[in-house]
Amino acid sequence: MSKLRAPASKLFNLLFATTFAKKTSCYGVQRLGSTAAPQPQVCIVGGGPAGFYTAQHLLKSHKGVQVDIFEKLPVPFGLVRFGVAPDHPEVKNVINTFTQTARQDRCGFYGNVTVGSDVTVEELKQAYHAVILSYGAEGSRSLGIPGEELSGVHSAKDFVGWYNGVPGNKDLKPDLSTETAVILGQGNVALDVARILLSPLELLKKTDITASSLEAIGGSRVRRVLIVGRRGPLQVACTIKELREMINLPGTKPALDPRDFQGLREAVQDVPRPRKRLTELLMKAALENAAGKDAEREWSLRFLRSPAHILPSPDRSRAAGIRLAVTRLEGSGERARAVLTGEVEEVECGLIVSSIGYQSLPIDPAVPFDLRQAIIPNRMGRVQQAPGVTPVSFAGWEKIDAVETARGMAVGKPREKLVDLRDMLKVASL
Incomplete structure (x- = not known):
C-alpha cells in the first residue's frame, strides 16, 4: 500500500479511503497469521449489462474479490433501463439478477461518477488491482450526408433515449406532426422505433415509457413508416421476434412489395435456419399484403436504398424529405455488398431517424483510442x-x-x- 500515491480529486479521495480501509483490514488479517494474499480489488467502469455480468462472474469465480462499479448516471443497468423498448418488459427481468449482485457485501456501486473527469483512469489504476472498461458505445454513427444537421433528423440512440427516459435526451421534442417517418437501418432498434411510433396508445400506457413521450405520441400524426436498408431481404438485420411483433401490431399493416421477394423461395433453401424462417415470414407478409388488409397505419421495408441527401423545407429550417440512392447487390448472402446504380428517388417526410449503429467514444487521455475504428485497441x-x-x-x-x-x-x-x-x-x- 505504501507504493500508492494519493489521488488528486476530492471525490476520489473519499472512494480511495474506502478502498484503503478494505485493503488494510485484509493486511490486518495477515498480521494475525493468515497466509492468504491481499483481497483483490477490481474496478468496473460502466454500470450496464456488461458491467454487471462481469461483476457477477468475478464474484462467483473469485471468493475473495471486491468489485466496485462506477456509473456516470445516478441509476444503474444501462441499456436494460434505457435501451430496451418499453413494450418488452420481459427483457428487463434481468435487473432482478443484477440487483442481487449489487447487494452482495463484496460489490459496491458508485453512481453519478464520471470516469475521465470526476476521477481519472490513472487514479483508478493506483487504487485497484485491475480496471475493467465496460462503458459501452455512447456515440452515434454519422450518416455523412448533406442535411443531416437539420431539425427533424435524429439518431436512433437519442430517439430511444427520449422515450426511455435518458436524462440527456429528455428535451429532444421530435416533431410528430408529419404523416410519413423514415427510419434508416433495418435492425432491431429500427423496428423498435417504428413500433413505438405506430403502437396504439392503449398499449403504450401499460409500459414504463416516459409520461412526456406518451403525451407526444398521443398527439402524433405519423401514419406511415418506411424502414430503409442498403441491401436486400436476405440481409435484413432484425430478428424474427421483432419482425413478428411488427406484423401483428394492432391497427397497423405491413406494406411489403411482393416483387422484392421474387426468386427468394428457392434461394432460402440453402441459408441457415434463422435466416430462412425470417425470409419466409417476410414473403408470407408480402403476399398477405397483396391480398389487402385495412388499417389506419402502415409500415414497409424499403430495400436496396441508401441515404444520399436530407432535403430541406423551403425556409431550410427543417427536414422535408430524403433522397435515396438506388443500389444493387454484388455477391450473395451475408457478404453481399451494396453498390450504387446512379438512380435516385425522393420521399417526402418530416421525421428521419438514423439507426445505423452506435459508436464508442474516448473515455480518458490515459486510455488509447483508435479514432478511425472507434475502439480501444x-x-x-x-x-x-x-x-x-x-x-x-x-x-x-x-x-x-x-x-x-x-x-x-x-x-x-x-x-x-x-x-x-x-x-x-x-x-x-x-
Missing part, C-alpha cells in the same frame, strides 16, 4: 498499449522476421525488410 480484451506506446514482444518480432524472410525468398534475397512502422506493428499484432 486490445488483445483478447486486454488494453494493448499505454498512452503513445505500442510494446512489441519477442514473439511479435518473430512474426515480423517471418514475413520479411518470406518476402525476401520471393525475390531471391535473404530478407525484404518492412520499413513502415505501421506495417511492422500490424504484422506483430497478428
Whole structure:
C-alpha cells in the first residue's frame, strides 16, 4: 500500500479511503497469521449489462474479490433501463439478477461518477488491482450526408433515449406532426422505433415509457413508416421476434412489395435456419399484403436504398424529405455488398431517424483510442498499449522476421525488410 500515491480529486479521495480501509483490514488479517494474499480489488467502469455480468462472474469465480462499479448516471443497468423498448418488459427481468449482485457485501456501486473527469483512469489504476472498461458505445454513427444537421433528423440512440427516459435526451421534442417517418437501418432498434411510433396508445400506457413521450405520441400524426436498408431481404438485420411483433401490431399493416421477394423461395433453401424462417415470414407478409388488409397505419421495408441527401423545407429550417440512392447487390448472402446504380428517388417526410449503429467514444487521455475504428485497441480484451506506446514482444518480432524472410525468398534475397512502422506493428499484432 505504501507504493500508492494519493489521488488528486476530492471525490476520489473519499472512494480511495474506502478502498484503503478494505485493503488494510485484509493486511490486518495477515498480521494475525493468515497466509492468504491481499483481497483483490477490481474496478468496473460502466454500470450496464456488461458491467454487471462481469461483476457477477468475478464474484462467483473469485471468493475473495471486491468489485466496485462506477456509473456516470445516478441509476444503474444501462441499456436494460434505457435501451430496451418499453413494450418488452420481459427483457428487463434481468435487473432482478443484477440487483442481487449489487447487494452482495463484496460489490459496491458508485453512481453519478464520471470516469475521465470526476476521477481519472490513472487514479483508478493506483487504487485497484485491475480496471475493467465496460462503458459501452455512447456515440452515434454519422450518416455523412448533406442535411443531416437539420431539425427533424435524429439518431436512433437519442430517439430511444427520449422515450426511455435518458436524462440527456429528455428535451429532444421530435416533431410528430408529419404523416410519413423514415427510419434508416433495418435492425432491431429500427423496428423498435417504428413500433413505438405506430403502437396504439392503449398499449403504450401499460409500459414504463416516459409520461412526456406518451403525451407526444398521443398527439402524433405519423401514419406511415418506411424502414430503409442498403441491401436486400436476405440481409435484413432484425430478428424474427421483432419482425413478428411488427406484423401483428394492432391497427397497423405491413406494406411489403411482393416483387422484392421474387426468386427468394428457392434461394432460402440453402441459408441457415434463422435466416430462412425470417425470409419466409417476410414473403408470407408480402403476399398477405397483396391480398389487402385495412388499417389506419402502415409500415414497409424499403430495400436496396441508401441515404444520399436530407432535403430541406423551403425556409431550410427543417427536414422535408430524403433522397435515396438506388443500389444493387454484388455477391450473395451475408457478404453481399451494396453498390450504387446512379438512380435516385425522393420521399417526402418530416421525421428521419438514423439507426445505423452506435459508436464508442474516448473515455480518458490515459486510455488509447483508435479514432478511425472507434475502439480501444486490445488483445483478447486486454488494453494493448499505454498512452503513445505500442510494446512489441519477442514473439511479435518473430512474426515480423517471418514475413520479411518470406518476402525476401520471393525475390531471391535473404530478407525484404518492412520499413513502415505501421506495417511492422500490424504484422506483430497478428
